[in-house]
Amino acid sequence: MDVYEPDRLQTFVGLLLLTAVARRRAAAAKRRRTRRERRQGCKKWLLQREELGHMGLIRELRENNPDDFRNYMRMSDANFDELLERIGPKITKQDTVMRTAITAEQRLSVTLRYLATGRLYADLKFTAAISPQALGRIIPETCAAIVSELMPEYVKFSLFASEWQAVAHDFHMIWNFPNCGGAVDGKHVRINPPPNSGSYFYNYKGFFSVVLMALVNARYEFMMVDVGKNGRVSDGGVMEATEFNRRLKKRQLQLPKNDDTVEHLNFVFVADEAFALGENLVKPFPQRGLDKPKRIFNYRLLRARRVVENAFGILAQRFRVFLTAINVDPDKVEVIVKAACTLHNFLRQKNVQRYCPPTMVDQEDLENGSVVAAEWRAHPGMVPLHSGSSHNPTYEAKTNRDKYKDYFTGSGAVTWQEKMIATGN
Template structure:
């Protein structure tokens, strides 16, 4: 005799039973939010910040890495992008609270779980708020504060500053890169594993004579050969294809190639020069190396200032690669914003390398007194430099030891 229940009936009953058991085992949510988190205005750092703003402005600067006036300018710029609507269930977190939480995260590198106690915002909410606010900072400030030259005239303005400040003509910027330590994403294997035994993404930058970033490329995986990182950037592709709109030799000083300065990790190029190796030095090449190091020092200092002021770089960032990229990008733009609007506080003179030409020495900036958390790029293979690239560098040697010589250079090498 056949069963009363057909296979179809039995399957339906089994599904119903499973659903019933899941419903019984599901924990009831006791509260929508923890009680103390609902008292954000009184229990968080907002009351403290108001006190600091009114009576201790220097402590306010230290807390958020900027003055009250700079904070207000920044808040006005990003508020339209991070404002959220109140709901019938709860009041939204204000733009001011979102920005303060984000700046404190960047300044300290504290975990979301730790930061929730001072902000009064749950760790889960911070995981959304901080990347969103960083994205808003980039969107609001990028056009004004991360300007990449696009005409020969704009490049010549950058070069004039290098010549005025560092006695290096025809220079469009100093190039360098750093490994930013991360926790690798799930199932990524050794994709982000670098030569130092860390997991990282790479921040590559071009910096102008005033320690400002004019180009940043973020997110190349740490496993990439350091010497080849630049070759994967849009900047380098345009450089090779002569699409950067650089000045022609008829517009440059002494008809020399317009160049970018870099260190040994990068390949020599007609428009990119680096020092001579120690084993090949002559008196003339020593002078060239020193003159180049003065111009290249700006990028070392820019990275040093960045890590000194934004301690997130002293940590291992535990977020998805996409969120890490936007957080690093926001730090670079905030660096430029503060260099222009709050330079004396953000970068006091003792923080940056100082050169005393009369005493014939370099006084290291205070950022060099600590490990800044970055990992240096390292050249991993010999580069086959073209004859034109070598010839271009030799012409700069002749210039620095000839018509472009300065009276103090021999004493500094």
């Protein structure tokens, strides 16, 4: 027998004992961490949500201070109840033997408060008495329910020729621009960049963002919303990637034919200098070398295009989450932005005077040839997109714009347009 065998056996047994001790210590440390995390996740004051959260304040405001409730929730109690009735079934959770579920009313109210303020989850938890971890699930889920339930009804994009004609009628009657299916524009929505994303979301203004591209009707309502392209892309680049542009180029939008339009002109959408001039998309003439007819055309186009600028301005003032950097993953940013745009249309249609009083949009003083700026322009919030590279329009696109120029200086002229261009508007 090898004389060294007992020593080897003793060493082996010692190693087994040390391993067992190490495992016991690791298991004990894990149990301590788990208990500590449970204590932190179940802080006593968080379990007193009804007593310490803002639901008591909300009920008091509903009963005795409706204007304060409207300011707090960004909607009236009637609008809140209707919204809760529609999305409540989608966000209701079951109670468990361990704890009572957060109610649908609490979930909706904290989501609306988040959209109204843009506060961090770690800050909002003190108002709602809901942990940041739970808020990180509740708010995107509630926004997704709003988008799923309301967006098909209130943000309509798939239109027929008769519906395009109804949109164009509003533009003609309100803004004196015929055959117009909407105003197109885009804005940067600030975000905190996801890990390891580098400069992918870094825009020309020096911050991280995703792009919100929208088509807006004559009543400041969103007809199409596209969210999520990285902030480095220009207006035109984002436009190229939208479903709207794809269907426009393939002639799948069922636009009215020229036989059914005013002066038999092309049915068009209005945009700014960043976009490519097309047969169905018009933008201003370049500022260099403008003659009087071109200046009149630019004024008339600007007058119609203000609707999209004002829609973005109203959105950012009512839902101030757009005035901060949204600190969630980019895929969740998309559903949050779409929910806000949907609520904007919902409130525009349900309670327009309260949601959007006249001071919230630009007003023209036609007697003095001036524009009274909307209140939101003092703090615009969202940043416009970079123009990008120049485009070479086709002959047909240039001809189409020239026909509108001739119309605005001929049979379609309005009495005040020369006064407005004389004052630089």
